[in-house]
Amino acid sequence: MTKKSYKVLGMHCTSCPLVIESDLEDIGVKSSCSYAKAQLDVEYDETSVTEEKIYEKIRVLGYNIVSSV
Helix, strand or coil, rough: CCEEEEEEECCCCCCHHHHHHHHHHHHEEEEEEEEECEEEEECCCCCCHHHHHHHHHHHHHHCEEEEEC
């Protein structure tokens, strides 16, 4: 399992992290997202999910993901 943290820009309310966590769960990524810190912590299996897939999922939701923290 791979663990990483990212900065997420564009969250505008406390519901945004819930949306992100739910959508990442759909692709097999365990996550914890903080609105206050604008931070996303993920844990995933590199054999089934790529980092690019995580980036793409976040961008489709309308947020900007910045490289690992």
